[in-house]
Amino acid sequence: MKKMSYVKLSIITAVSIALCVVLPMAFHSIPNAGSIILPMHIPVLLCGLICGPFFGLLAGLAGPLLSNLFTGMPPAAFLPQMMIELAVYGLICGLMMKMIRTKKVFVDLYISLIVSIIIGRVVAGIAKALIFAPGNFTMAVWTTSYFVTGWPGIVIQLVLIPAVVFALMKAKLIPERY
Amino acid sequence: MNKLLAGRYLVGNSLLHRLDGRVKIICLLILIALVIGSRSVSSYAISVSAVCMIVLLSKLPPAYVLGPVGRLWLFFITIFLMNALFFDTLNPLYSWWIFYPSVAGIKQGFSVVVHVVLVLILSSVLTMTTSPTEVTTALESLIKPLKLIGVPTEDVAMIISIAIQFIPTLLEETEAIKMAQIARGARFESKKLKERAFSVFPLVIPIFLSAFKRADELSLAMEARGYRNAKKRTKRKKEPLSSKDYIALCICVALCLVQFLLLR
Amino acid sequence: MQITIDNLSYTYTDPSGQTVHALQSVSCSINPGDFTGIIGRTGCGKTTLILLIAGLLTPTKGHIFLDGRDINDKSYDRNLLRQSIGVVFQYPEVQLFETTVEKDVAFGLTYSRLGSKEKEDRIEWALETMGFDFEKIRKQSPLALSGGEKRRVAIAGVLAVKPKILIFDEPIAGLDPYGRQNFMELVSRLNDDGTTIIMISHNMDALAEYTKRLIVLDEGKVIQSGKTRDIFLGWGRDTRGTEPQQIASLISKGKNTLLDDVVTYDDLIFALKKQLLGVEQHE
Numbered sequence: 001m002k003k004m005s006y007v008k009l010s011i012i013t014a015v016s017i018a019l020c021v022v023l024p025m026a027f028h029s030i031p032n033a034g035s036i037i038l039p040m041h042i043p044v045l046l047c048g049l050i051c052g053p054f055f056g057l058l059a060g061l062a063g064p065l066l067s068n069l070f071t072g073m074p075p076a077a078f079l080p081q082m083m084i085e086l087a088v089y090g091l092i093c094g095l096m097m098k099m100i101r102t103k104k105v106f107v108d109l110y111i112s113l114i115v116s117i118i119i120g121r122v123v124a125g126i127a128k129a130l131i132f133a134p135g136n137f138t139m140a141v142w143t144t145s146y147f148v149t150g151w152p153g154i155v156i157q158l159v160l161i162p163a164v165v166f167a168l169m170k171a172k173l174i175p176e177r178y
Numbered sequence: 179m180n181k182l183l184a185g186r187y188l189v190g191n192s193l194l195h196r197l198d199g200r201v202k203i204i205c206l207l208i209l210i211a212l213v214i215g216s217r218s219v220s221s222y223a224i225s226v227s228a229v230c231m232i233v234l235l236s237k238l239p240p241a242y243v244l245g246p247v248g249r250l251w252l253f254f255i256t257i258f259l260m261n262a263l264f265f266d267t268l269n270p271l272y273s274w275w276i277f278y279p280s281v282a283g284i285k286q287g288f289s290v291v292v293h294v295v296l297v298l299i300l301s302s303v304l305t306m307t308t309s310p311t312e313v314t315t316a317l318e319s320l321i322k323p324l325k326l327i328g329v330p331t332e333d334v335a336m337i338i339s340i341a342i343q344f345i346p347t348l349l350e351e352t353e354a355i356k357m358a359q360i361a362r363g364a365r366f367e368s369k370k371l372k373e374r375a376f377s378v379f380p381l382v383i384p385i386f387l388s389a390f391k392r393a394d395e396l397s398l399a400m401e402a403r404g405y406r407n408a409k410k411r412t413k414r415k416k417e418p419l420s421s422k423d424y425i426a427l428c429i430c431v432a433l434c435l436v437q438f439l440l441l442r
Numbered sequence: 443m444q445i446t447i448d449n450l451s452y453t454y455t456d457p458s459g460q461t462v463h464a465l466q467s468v469s470c471s472i473n474p475g476d477f478t479g480i481i482g483r484t485g486c487g488k489t490t491l492i493l494l495i496a497g498l499l500t501p502t503k504g505h506i507f508l509d510g511r512d513i514n515d516k517s518y519d520r521n522l523l524r525q526s527i528g529v530v531f532q533y534p535e536v537q538l539f540e541t542t543v544e545k546d547v548a549f550g551l552t553y554s555r556l557g558s559k560e561k562e563d564r565i566e567w568a569l570e571t572m573g574f575d576f577e578k579i580r581k582q583s584p585l586a587l588s589g590g591e592k593r594r595v596a597i598a599g600v601l602a603v604k605p606k607i608l609i610f611d612e613p614i615a616g617l618d619p620y621g622r623q624n625f626m627e628l629v630s631r632l633n634d635d636g637t638t639i640i641m642i643s644h645n646m647d648a649l650a651e652y653t654k655r656l657i658v659l660d661e662g663k664v665i666q667s668g669k670t671r672d673i674f675l676g677w678g679r680d681t682r683g684t685e686p687q688q689i690a691s692l693i694s695k696g697k698n699t700l701l702d703d704v705v706t707y708d709d710l711i712f713a714l715k716k717q718l719l720g721v722e723q724h725e
Binding site for chain 2: 525539
C-alpha cells in the first residue's frame with residue numbers, strides 16, 4: 001500500500017474539510033483551548049502532508065469558507081486572510097513532503113511543518129496588514145505580533161500533528177512513507 | 179442537525195432570498211469593490227446607501243445583521259488605533275515613544291473601519307439569505323471556468339459536497355469521544371496551561387482515526403462501484419436566471435460606474 | 443457505593459429546535475454490589491440516565507446521590523467521581539490513542555494518587571483480567587491490534603481504575619456468542635468481587651441469566667423496577683421474554699403450566715425434565 005488512489009485522497013480531503021468545521025466547535029466549549037491550539041490549522045496541515053499540494057491547497061481554501069458558512073467562525077472579516085494562510089499551509093506542506101526524502105518520516109514531517117508554518121504566517125501577516133492597515137510600519141507590526149502571539153499553538157501543533165500521522169500509519173489508515 | 183446545516187441562514191421570502199445564488203455572489207463581489215473604492219464623501223454616501231438598501235430588501239431583522247459587527251468591537255478599535263497611531267510617521271501631530279498619531283492616520287483608520295463594517299454587513303446578508311448548500315452549489319458553478327487551466331472542478335465540487343455530508347456525523351462522533359475521555363479522567367477544562375495543552379491529544383487523535391476510518395470505508399465503497407473521478411457524475415439541472423437576477427446585476431454594475439465617474 | 447436517584451429530569455433542545463424530555467422524574471436506587479440491567483426501547487433515555495449517573499451530564503431537575511452526597515454539588519470532588527465510576531461506552535475502542543497499550547491503559551490512572559509500582563500492578567491486573575499476556579501486549583501499539591483486541595484493551599483501561607461502580611452501554615453488541623459469554627462471565631466475576639454493575643443491553647437472555655435487578659424505561663420514565671426474575675416472569679405470557687420463555691410458550695401451546703417458573707435455559711430444562719421424566723429437584 002504505497003500510494004493512495006485519487007478517490008481515497010479526495011475523500012480524505014473531504015473529511016479534512018469537514019473537520020475544519022467540526023474541530024473548532026468541539027473546542028469552542030473548552031474555554032481558551034481554541035486560541036491555543038488553532039483547531040482549524042490541524043486538518044489542513046495533515047491534508048497537505050498526507051495528500052499533497054493540490055488537496056492541501058483545496059482544504060486550506062474550502063475549510064475556513066465552509067466553517068464560516070456553517071458556524072459563522074471565522075467571522076467574514078477574517079475569512080480572506082485565514083483562507084490565504086491555510087491555503088499556503090496546505091500547499092507548502094504538500095510540496096515539501098514531495099521534495100524532501102530524508103528516509104526518516106519524523107524529519108520529513110518536521111521540516112515540512114516548520115517551513116510551511118513560517119511561510120504561511122508571514123504571508124498571512126502581510127495579507128492582514130494589506131487589508132486592514134496598509135503602511136510600511138504597520139505591516140511590520142502585524143507580522144511580528146502574529147508570530148509572537150501564536151507560538152504556543154505552533155509548538156503544540158508540531159508535537160500533535162506528527163503524533164496523528166504516526167497513529168494513522170499504525171492503524172493502517174494511510175500507507176507507510178518508506 | 180438541521181440547525182447546523184442551516185448555518186446563519188434565516189428562512190424568508192424577500193427579494194434577496196429569491197435571487198440566484200451565483201448572481202448574489204457576483205453582486206457581493208461587485209459591491210465589495212464599490213465599498214473599497216470609496217474615497218470621497220459622495221462615494222461613501224453611495225456605498226452606505228447601497229448597503230442600507232440591501233439590508234432593507236433582505237427583510238432581515240437589523241439586530242441579527244449587525245450582530246457579527248457588534249461582536250468585533252474590540253477588533254475595530256484595534257485597527258483604528260493601528261492606523262491612527264502608526265500610519266504616517268512623517269507628519270505626526272505629535273510623537274511619543276513609538277506612537278505617531280496623525281491626521282492622515284486617523285482618516286485612514288476611520289475609512290478602514292467603515293470599509294470593513296460595510297463588507298461585513300454585505301457578506302452577512304449573503305449568508306443569511308442563502309442556505310449553505312445554495313452557496314456551495316453557486317460556487318461550484320462559478321469556478322467552472324478554472325477547468326480551462328486544468329483545475330478538476332467537478333472533483334472539487336464532489337469533495338465539498340461530501341465534506342458537507344460528513345459534518346453532522348463527525349460532530350456526533352467527536353462528542354462521543356469527548357464524553358468517553360472525560361469519563362476516563364481527561365481534563366479539558368483545567369486551569370493549568372500544560373494540562374489543557376496535553377488534554378488535546380486524547381481528543382484529537384481518536385477523532386482523526388475515526389474520521390479517516392470513515393474516509394477509508396467510503397472510498398472503498400465508491401471504488402467498488404466503479405467511481406474514478408467526478409467527470410461522469412450526474413449533473414444537477416441548472417435553473418436559468420430570471421429577470422430580477424439580471425436587473426440586480428445591472429444595478430450593481432451601474433452603481434460602480436457612477437462611483438468611478440465621480441472619482442474622476 | 444450506594445446510588446440514589448431522586449426525581450431526576452433531563453430536558454434539552456435538539457438541533458432542530460425541539461424540546462426533548464429525555465428523562466422525566468426518574469427515581470430509583472442501586473445498592474452496593476448490585477448487578478442491575480437497564481432496558482427499554484431505543485430512545486427511551488437509557489444512555490441519558492447513565493451519563494447523568496456518571497456525572498457527564500448535569501440534570502435539569504432532581505439529584506443524584508452517591509453515598510448520600512449530591513454529585514452535582516459544587517463541593518463534590520470530581521476526581522473522586524471519575525475514580526469511583528467507570529463507564530464503558532458502545533464501541534469503546536474509539537477512545538484508544540496512545541503509542542503503547544500500557545500507556546493507554548494507564549491514562550485513567552493519571553490523576554489517581556498511586557505510586558508507579560502500584561500503577562504498573564494495576565495495569566498488569568487489568569490486562570490479564572481481559573485475557574492478555576501482559577509482557578507480550580504491553581509495548582504494542584493499541585492501534586495496530588485487531589478489533590476484538592482493541593475492545594479488550596479499551597475495557598482494561600476502565601478496569602485499571604478499579605472503580606466501585608462499572609457502567610456498560612451495550613457492551614456485547616457486535617460480539618460473537620463466545621465473546622459474549624466470556625464477557626458476561628468476566629463481569630459476573632467482577633460483581634462477585636464487590637463491584638456494582640449497571641448494564642444497558644438489548645440481549646434478554648444475557649440479562650436474565652446474569653443480572654439481579656432490572657430497571658425498565660419507556661419514554662423517559664421508569665415503568666418497572668425490581669428483581670430480574672420477577673419482571674421476566676411477569677412478561678412471559680404476553681410479550682417476548684427470554685428465548686427459553688418463548689420456547690416454553692411454544693411447547694405448552696395454551697396449557698401454559700410449563701411457563702410458571704421458566705426464565706433461563708436451566709429453568710426450561712428443569713421444567714421439561716419435571717414434566718416428562720418426573721424429576722423433582724432443581725439442580
